[in-house]
Amino acid sequence: MQKELILVVDDDPQITSFLKRYLEKQGYNVECASDGREMQAVLDRKKVDLVILDIGLPGKSGLDITRDIRRDSNLPILVLSGSSETFDRVVGLEFGADDYMVKPYEPRELLARVRTILRRAKPAEQVSAKAILYQFDNWSVNQNERSLSRIDSGEVEPLTTTEFEILYMFVTNPHTVFNRNQLLDAARGRESFAGDRAIDVHIMRLRKKLESGPDGGEYIKTIHGIGYSFIATVNKVSA
Numbered sequence: 001m002q003k004e005l006i007l008v009v010d011d012d013p014q015i016t017s018f019l020k021r022y023l024e025k026q027g028y029n030v031e032c033a034s035d036g037r038e039m040q041a042v043l044d045r046k047k048v049d050l051v052i053l054d055i056g057l058p059g060k061s062g063l064d065i066t067r068d069i070r071r072d073s074n075l076p077i078l079v080l081s082g083s084s085e086t087f088d089r090v091v092g093l094e095f096g097a098d099d100y101m102v103k104p105y106e107p108r109e110l111l112a113r114v115r116t117i118l119r120r121a122k123p124a125e126q127v128s129a130k131a132i133l134y135q136f137d138n139w140s141v142n143q144n145e146r147s148l149s150r151i152d153s154g155e156v157e158p159l160t161t162t163e164f165e166i167l168y169m170f171v172t173n174p175h176t177v178f179n180r181n182q183l184l185d186a187a188r189g190r191e192s193f194a195g196d197r198a199i200d201v202h203i204m205r206l207r208k209k210l211e212s213g214p215d216g217g218e219y220i221k222t223i224h225g226i227g228y229s230f231i232a233t234v235n236k237v238s239a
Contacts, residue, residue, distance in 0.1 A: 004118055005029045005046060009039045009062070010054040010080070019052065022107055023114070036060040048075065050118055052110075055081040055092065063095050070096030076117045076161050080105070093201040098162050100198070120187070121161045134171040136219070136232035139210065141171050148209075157209050162187045162202055170220065170230035179227035203228060 006028050008019045016032040023030045031046065033039040035057050042048065051069070055062035066077055079097040092100045098117050101110060132143040138151050146164050149156045159167065165187040169178065178186075180199040187202070203220055210219050219232045 003027060003029045004049040005031065006050045006052060006114065007031045007033065007039065007042055007048045008052045009033045009035070009057065009065075010052075011035060011056075011058055012054075015054070019110075023111075026111060028114075034058075036065045039065065043075075049121070050076045050078065050114060052078045052080060052114070053097075055079060055083075063092060066092065066097050067095045070158070070160070074121075074158050074160060076121045078110075078113060078117060090198070090201050093198055094205065096160055096205075098160050117161055120165055131238070133237045134168075134234050135237060136171065136174075136234045141167060143168070159209070160202075160205075163206055163209075166199075166202055167206060170228075171234050174230045174232060174234045177223050177226055177229045183227065 006023055008016050008023075008030060009032075010016050010019075011034045013034075016034070020030040020032055031042045031048070033042055036059060039051070039053075053062045053065060057065070060068075062079060062081075066079060069075055069077060077097045079092045079100045080103055081092065081100065082103045099113050101113060131145065134141040134143070135151065140149050140151050141147070142149070146168075147156055148159055148164070148167065166183055169183065169186040183199050183202075187199075207218055207220055219230060221229050221231045223229055
């Protein structure tokens, strides 16, 4: 079985050296880069499964790099930052990061986040030749391909790993009210922690991508004081 490749991007050689040794001991292949230019050189020549990206890079910032990657790719991104400010975390998620951790971090927690992101990014094993689709209005969610596309044109709408997990939970449980912790648990696994408002950012990004819903309203309805509910009529079909 081929090892998954993680690209660590940080301008601190002590951090990249430590993460390389630590993650390789856990069974991963690891490449390192000190800035966006070196990162792109690795991406051009190798298939990377996850990027661990520091925000405070020289030259182009980690946030700008995250935004650039997300324009063209669903490559999973775990952002690292020295700032614990909620604003910085929200901005990182808004720019398309799958997860966000504050330095200093516990290596075992980082490993748990890495494993969760990689597990969620893997396409579901197909139990049959037929794909399972969840369709609402002009949208189709493909369970096997882990994708969202327009029914009329076939155009695929890029989603991060976290966005897909949240949307998949919604379309498989329409008209069900979920609180934030339930949605985070679905998106990240048991490593999520109570009280994390980051789910609001992912919901905001999903709403923008799905555009308007029934009667010009939103597909994802806010249930004040509780959480969110997906209010579209969803049809499950085999393709």
